[in-house]
Amino acid sequence: MNNNIIRPEPSKSNDTLISVNKKTDREEAAAHLIAGNYLLVEDRYSTGMAVLAELKKQVFGGKKKDFFSAYRNKRSEFYHASNRLLVPIKSNRIALKKSPDIGWLEKLYPDIEDFQLTFPQIQGLNSSWQWYLKGIAYPGLKEKIHPFYGTYFPTRYDHLTLFDEWLKKYGGPKTLAIDIGTGCGVLAFQMLNRGFEKVTASDIIPNSVISVEEHAKKIGVSDRLEVCLSDLFGQHHQKADLIVFNPPWLPAQKEIEGLDSAIYYEKDLFERFFSEAAIFLNEGGKLVVLFSNLAESAGAADFHPVKDELNIQKRYRQISLRKRKVKRSSKKTKRRDHRKKECVELWELEPL
Numbered sequence: 001m002n003n004n005i006i007r008p009e010p011s012k013s014n015d016t017l018i019s020v021n022k023k024t025d026r027e028e029a030a031a032h033l034i035a036g037n038y039l040l041v042e043d044r045y046s047t048g049m050a051v052l053a054e055l056k057k058q059v060f061g062g063k064k065k066d067f068f069s070a071y072r073n074k075r076s077e078f079y080h081a082s083n084r085l086l087v088p089i090k091s092n093r094i095a096l097k098k099s100p101d102i103g104w105l106e107k108l109y110p111d112i113e114d115f116q117l118t119f120p121q122i123q124g125l126n127s128s129w130q131w132y133l134k135g136i137a138y139p140g141l142k143e144k145i146h147p148f149y150g151t152y153f154p155t156r157y158d159h160l161t162l163f164d165e166w167l168k169k170y171g172g173p174k175t176l177a178i179d180i181g182t183g184c185g186v187l188a189f190q191m192l193n194r195g196f197e198k199v200t201a202s203d204i205i206p207n208s209v210i211s212v213e214e215h216a217k218k219i220g221v222s223d224r225l226e227v228c229l230s231d232l233f234g235q236h237h238q239k240a241d242l243i244v245f246n247p248p249w250l251p252a253q254k255e256i257e258g259l260d261s262a263i264y265y266e267k268d269l270f271e272r273f274f275s276e277a278a279i280f281l282n283e284g285g286k287l288v289v290l291f292s293n294l295a296e297s298a299g300a301a302d303f304h305p306v307k308d309e310l311n312i313q314k315r316y317r318q319i320s321l322r323k324r325k326v327k328r329s330s331k332k333t334k335r336r337d338h339r340k341k342e343c344v345e346l347w348e349l350e351p352l
């Protein structure tokens with residue numbers, strides 16, 4: 001397995017650990033976490049859950065509403081304190097009674113069997129394992145995708161529907177397509193499904209490469225899909241008929257780490273992408289960029305990378321623009337105002 005694989009780092013705390021079990025006073029245990037002490041759960045998974053519940057009560061004080069800054073501080077306090085509650089792992093399994101079975105403990109840690117992870121790390125691994133087992137059905141795909149740990153996978157599908165509708169109408173050559181920032185590979189698999197002979201997909205996250213290769217093997221298309229660990233086009237050299245990029249949609253406010261790269265973009269990302277993309281397009285080749293007005297409508301940015309490219313840099317011509325209002329995920333979910341106006345966009349361009 002790839003050495004650079006992203007996985008929750010085992011605890012390296014040298015502090016003395018305080019053991020907790022079902023007999024431990026939970027209020028005291030939560031107070032220890034807040035005070036900066038490390039606790040190790042020693043009997044059951046439910047003990048850890050109960051301590052976390054008590055910690056939440058102590059940190060948030062049972063209040064539903066708070067000023068934004070006060071709430072942010074409490075969230076940060078909860079984050080740090082909860083990450084001092086440790087779970088023992090022995091022979092790649094949680095060494096506590098009535099624990100969930102999390103296959104990632106074996107797959108991600110072939111080099112170590114006995115270690116400790118924090119309770120929130122375990123909860124994250126467990127949730128990812130459930131998605132992996134269950135799989136996700138996406139528009140335009142026959143088989144469900146089972147995203148590998150640490151891989152970005154969409155939980156809303158409006159941009160995927162837009163792209164699949166566009167692909168259905170696409171009448172150009174289908175020899176080779178490139179999918180930049182492939183995530184779990186959904187756009188690459190949509191293109192293969194719509195008749196592209198070959199697709200090259202890239203991502204900067206190693207887990208993403210594993211995820212896409214695993215799915216390609218499972219559905220028998222490995223010979224038509226090449227997956228590379230690379231920044232944008234990397235070592236790629238063949239020209240394509242179509243390049244698609246569903247980039248991160250929000251400008252980064254701080255340094256980007258790990259999976260943040262799926263959500264936030266660094267300032268130079270689009271300049272680099274647009275200047276390289278034209279080199280990798282065949283004569284008459286098309287560039288499709290999926291984007292959203294999320295940052296603009298939330299007031300987080302007045303910069304729109306595609307509009308900037310078309311109006312200021314002027315290296316491409318717009319062929320078409322399709323938009324689709326983002327469906328509410330649930331009637332019960334109250335969206336903030338800007339989310340109500342959210343649209344996804346499909347920009348079809350060609351080099352000038």
Ligand SMILES: C[S@@+](CC[C@H](N)C(=O)[O-])C[C@H]1O[C@@H](n2cnc3c(N)ncnc32)[C@H](O)[C@@H]1O
Pocket residue numbers: 152153154180181182183184185186187202203204205208230231232246247248249261262263269
């Ligand atoms: C919004 S996600 C889209 C994933 C997938 N294509 C989809 O539509 O669901 C953006 C992806 O781009 C990847 N990414 C970000 N910066 C990149 C770069 N410089 N080179 C390659 N991939 C990058 C991220 O890791 C992430 O998987």
